[in-house]
Amino acid sequence: MKNCLFTLVAACLACAGCFDNHNRPADVFTVTSLDALANTNRAEIVRLFLRGAARPVTDADLEGLSDSVLQQLDLSELNLEKVPGKVWGLKGLTSLWLVRNKLAAIPDEVAQLPALTYLNLDGNQITAVPDSLSGATKLRWLRLNENKLRELPPSLSALKDLRRVYLRKNLLTSVPEVVKEWSELEDLALDDNAITSVPDWLGTALPKLKSLSLKGCPISRMPDDLSGLRGLTTLSLANCPLPSEEVVRVRKALGDNVAILF
Numbered sequence: 001m002k003n004c005l006f007t008l009v010a011a012c013l014a015c016a017g018c019f020d021n022h023n024r025p026a027d028v029f030t031v032t033s034l035d036a037l038a039n040t041n042r043a044e045i046v047r048l049f050l051r052g053a054a055r056p057v058t059d060a061d062l063e064g065l066s067d068s069v070l071q072q073l074d075l076s077e078l079n080l081e082k083v084p085g086k087v088w089g090l091k092g093l094t095s096l097w098l099v100r101n102k103l104a105a106i107p108d109e110v111a112q113l114p115a116l117t118y119l120n121l122d123g124n125q126i127t128a129v130p131d132s133l134s135g136a137t138k139l140r141w142l143r144l145n146e147n148k149l150r151e152l153p154p155s156l157s158a159l160k161d162l163r164r165v166y167l168r169k170n171l172l173t174s175v176p177e178v179v180k181e182w183s184e185l186e187d188l189a190l191d192d193n194a195i196t197s198v199p200d201w202l203g204t205a206l207p208k209l210k211s212l213s214l215k216g217c218p219i220s221r222m223p224d225d226l227s228g229l230r231g232l233t234t235l236s237l238a239n240c241p242l243p244s245e246e247v248v249r250v251r252k253a254l255g256d257n258v259a260i261l262f
Contacts, residue, residue, distance in 0.1 A: 037061060043069065051076040051097065062086035076100055076120075088112045099123055111135025122146055134158040145169055145189075152160075157181035168192055168213075180205035189238070193215040203228020215239055215261070221246055226253040236261040 029046040042064035051074045075100035088109040100123035111132050118141045126147040134155040139166045149170040156178045164187040174194040180201050195217040213236040238261045
């Protein structure tokens, strides 16, 4: 019996030597540079973060990534004018960062990523949101800060799972009407736009809204009826030209349960 056990252990140790991992990165599931990408089994990568790489990422760099294993991809700060086509075949992606590139438009192909829940396009040159984005129905978090948006299309009403939407520093002159269709929304940031008024429906149409930020917008008065905003935890009106009597009215209407920043 002892001889059999010894033989089994020896066989296992010998077999283990066939799978020498000494030359592999410590964490093959997360890769953070092009050099590491070139020396890693791409089919095993779960998270690929190439933000600020020394050169733009190409389709050749993304060859061999698993369309079912890769979940998070960061191609930010690469001066990209176009997203590599290989990205749209990565059907398992849940999170995609394309921050501070040179994109003039949101690619229609975003809707081809069925598992995508997080999309960050901050700091590009996007002038309009295409109707095609309405096909990305799993989105829960959408970031479009620091672009050139003047409006959002009604078709985005299809994005029923949105929880957080950030539209800071765009060219909006009003709160987009489509926002009222996002009944699951919890966090809305519209800072530093040219928004002059807040619609009455902003509180009543968004029962789960907890954080609303309008910092830096030229708003001089909030809606007459503020009861719909009493469910907020945070309201930012910093750097808005609200007269002192309006500040008093808002504080009184919302009470102590809402943290208001003036």
